[in-house]
Amino acid sequence: MSGLGLKFYEPPIPPLLGVVEPDGPAAHAGLKAGDSIVAVNDVTVSDFQELVKQIRGRAGETVAIHYRRGTQEFSAQVPVKADVDEGKTVGRILVRPPPPPPYPDSMLRHIHLSLPAAFVRANTEAWDMTALQARLFWRMLTGHVSMKNLSGPLSIAEYAGDSAALGAVSFLYFLVVVSLALGFMNLLPIPILDGGQIVFQTIEWLKGSPLSERFQTIGQQLGIALLVVLMGVALFNDLSRQFG
Numbered sequence: 001m002s003g004l005g006l007k008f009y010e011p012p013i014p015p016l017l018g019v020v021e022p023d024g025p026a027a028h029a030g031l032k033a034g035d036s037i038v039a040v041n042d043v044t045v046s047d048f049q050e051l052v053k054q055i056r057g058r059a060g061e062t063v064a065i066h067y068r069r070g071t072q073e074f075s076a077q078v079p080v081k082a083d084v085d086e087g088k089t090v091g092r093i094l095v096r097p098p099p100p101p102p103y104p105d106s107m108l109r110h111i112h113l114s115l116p117a118a119f120v121r122a123n124t125e126a127w128d129m130t131a132l133q134a135r136l137f138w139r140m141l142t143g144h145v146s147m148k149n150l151s152g153p154l155s156i157a158e159y160a161g162d163s164a165a166l167g168a169v170s171f172l173y174f175l176v177v178v179s180l181a182l183g184f185m186n187l188l189p190i191p192i193l194d195g196g197q198i199v200f201q202t203i204e205w206l207k208g209s210p211l212s213e214r215f216q217t218i219g220q221q222l223g224i225a226l227l228v229v230l231m232g233v234a235l236f237n238d239l240s241r242q243f244g
Contacts, residue, residue: 009107013048013097024094029076031067031095038066038073048097055080059091126180133184152234154242191216192223 015037020027037045040054041063055063059082066075080091113121139145151159156178163174187195196219204210 010049011100011103013100015045015048015051016098017095018098019096021094021096025079025081026065026093026095029065029078030074031065031076031078031093032069034069036068038068040065042066055093056090059083059089061091126176129177130180130184133181137184147233148237148240150230150234150237152231152238154235154238190223190226191219192227196223 017026017031017033017035017037020031020033020035037051039045040051043054045051045054058080060080062077062079064075065078066073068074078093080093082089083092084090136145136149140147140149160171160174163170186193187198189199190196191200200211200216200219
């Protein structure tokens with residue numbers, strides 16, 4: 001999009017500190033949540049994106065941040081932490097903005113659906129989301145998408161907390177996504193799952209006789225091994241995100 005000279009609209013966010021990470025450079029310099037940033041190295045900051053721009057380009061440097069707390073103004077020398085983001089070294093002081101303001105009414109569109117139309121729409125979107133999960137899972141198996149996208153219980157709990165903080169609608173949407181993901185995983189052709197049982201039943205129907213107990217036992221053991229590996233990768237990804 002940037003190559004075309006386009007970018008998505010972002011509502012203007014004032015240069016307020018919504019969250020100051022403990023033990024981060026900003027916290028050590030005395031900045032607190034609620035402080036309003038006035039300037040960085042005497043360059044006036046008009047919104048939070050401008051603050052990010054000023055900090056990202058000064059990795060490893062020490063910057064003078066002028067900020068307002070209540071009715072008083074202060075200045076602090078903040079060492080900018082050098083971090084790697086998508087192969088590039090960027091500066092961070094470990095702060096986050098406050099929640100963005102709502103979109104203006106001119107950018108919102110309300111669509112009223114009758115009960116039958118809502119039912120059809122819900123099923124269509126559920127199918128589209130499940131198909132997207134299937135495509136991503138297949139691309140992970142073929143190596144086109146990183147296995148790091150696989151999330152486990154720690155990430156799910158974190159996402160649940162974030163969605164609940166955004167409100168009931170976001171939390172319900174998160175529950176829908178998780179439910180569809182669990183349903184898709186359950187239909188994978190792994191013997192211990194329902195998808196594997198469907199495969200077994202199909203083979204027996206084509207074969208015309210039941211499968212041997214030995215074959216089913218070996219299949220279930222392989223299925224358990226695959227699930228353990230899958231859960232292990234997901235848990236490893238979770239721990240890497242938390243402590244990496």
